[in-house]
Amino acid sequence: MEKFVSIENVGQTFDTRKGRFVALRDVNLNIARGEFIALIGHSGCGKSTLLNLIAGLTRPTAGVLLCDGREIAGPGPERAVVFQNHSLLPWLTCHENILLAVERVFGARERKAELRDRTLAALELVGLTHAGQKYPSEISGGMKQRVGIARALSMQPKVLLMDEPFGALDALTRARLQDELMKICAATKATTVMVTHDVDEAVLLADRIVMMTNGPAATIGEILAVELERPRNRLELAHDSRYAAYRAAVLEFLYEKQASHPVAA
């Protein structure tokens, strides 16, 4: 299998006031180009830590991470991150927020008009053409998250990293954004890694679900390949026995094999 992103024997320890804390150990994972990976596990299991490692925001204390054959030495626009809390800059309009990213990636090669077109295209992709001139404080949580996704996609990243992007949204908004995300991923063929704690979201979106054991010293427990044909439709899947089986498998892992200890819950 093609190794577009490969994570080899990665471990992460943090030096805290109470001493060393082993967050991750012996993590091995290969991600193919265009694949959608969902990272799932109980809170505190190091999902976000692993995502930050792929993003290059933190460096591993053991092992190595490669992207497209090169070591991940730091963060960069080829691995765009959609943050959990969207992290839009409140003093810039939605358009300006995206433009900031577009300028960074394409500013050296392209003229202003082209950069503007890219920004508008990104806004259109997430259906927010009308909200370009609004400030983040003037739009809803779901819209902010869509701007965050648009900003990430506008950079045409090799890998799209999402840290519980829909976690803070209500169920209806979340479902709509999941559908949009599926369309976008199908259109852009983006390699995506998404941290989630939502079993349905993982089964619906992912090609493979990477299930993490409980921390400390968390690692990958099981990997479940979701072989449901695309495009996927949530209504049809609701009656699909395979969908139910996948869902059950993840639930079983989370609530039987990795029954959360009360402190972590």
Add this chain to the structure above:
Amino acid sequence: MTATTLDATTDAPTKIAAVAREPEGLRMAMPRPLPDAAGAATTLAAGSAPPPASTALPATTDAAVPAATAAGKRSGRLDAVLRSVLPPLLGFALFIGIWHLATQSASGLPGPVQTWEAATALFADPFYRNGPNDQGIGWNVLSSLQRVGIGFGFAALVGIPLGFIVGRFSFMNDMVNPLISLLRPVSPLAWLPIGLLVFKKADPAATWTIFICSIWPMIINTAVGVQRVPQDYLNVARVLALSEWKIVTRILFPAVLPYMLTGIRLSIGTAWLVIVAAEMLTGGVGIGFWVWDEWNNLKVEHIIIAIFVIGIVGLLLEQSLIALARRCSHEST
């Protein structure tokens, strides 16, 4: 990195909190803004859904019909205005009354009537010039403001960039912080002789004093602002791999601006406090010098007028900066 930076400055934020409380206390002493807040609260209650408005009004009964609530709303607004205007007026009236009573029994202190008469005479011609030591009160206030402006301007030019550097690099923070902690509590007037020695003239020495007292809040607030820029924004900068210039202009500067404006407000407040004392010592033209001069002339009513003028100018400076800060503040999301 952030953990150590925060540790190193743990005393800086608390100090700022202490400094920040200072003008709050001053404002509390003045009767005006307090009822403002109360007024805002009542207007809010009146502006929201009818039920809370009607409960807020003792006049309307519990069984308020819709027609009655409309009337209740109107009287609610009147009530709010009354509540925001009445207490300060009462406060001033009480103050003037006590002042009047206290000055009845001789003691040489001029009463409100005397002071008012002197004030009308004084403000009839605020911009006269009879030589360098006898100028109208307008000129005196303006030259004090000019000194504050110049000293403060230099302090901003030096303090804000320095604050950015101190906030951005923990090494600089560790280096400068003890020094600031040592020098900040020193009364700016202690620096006046140094200014006289270096500049050989009274006027720049007074400006220098303003510079010294304005610079600390500016450095500290800017630095704390830089350190408190949310990690999320910096992560965005890192993921986008923005240049240091873009980080400063697009992320740090807008994020720090509210903190910077707080520093500016505190600086201006202190500067206006200090200029009066500095001018008493250096002489020349200025409201502080004027106070001292009128003391020498034994025109006590003029001193009282000066106290009001200083207070009003200080209030205006503070309020205009608060208004500016409100305009520049972005809703964090």
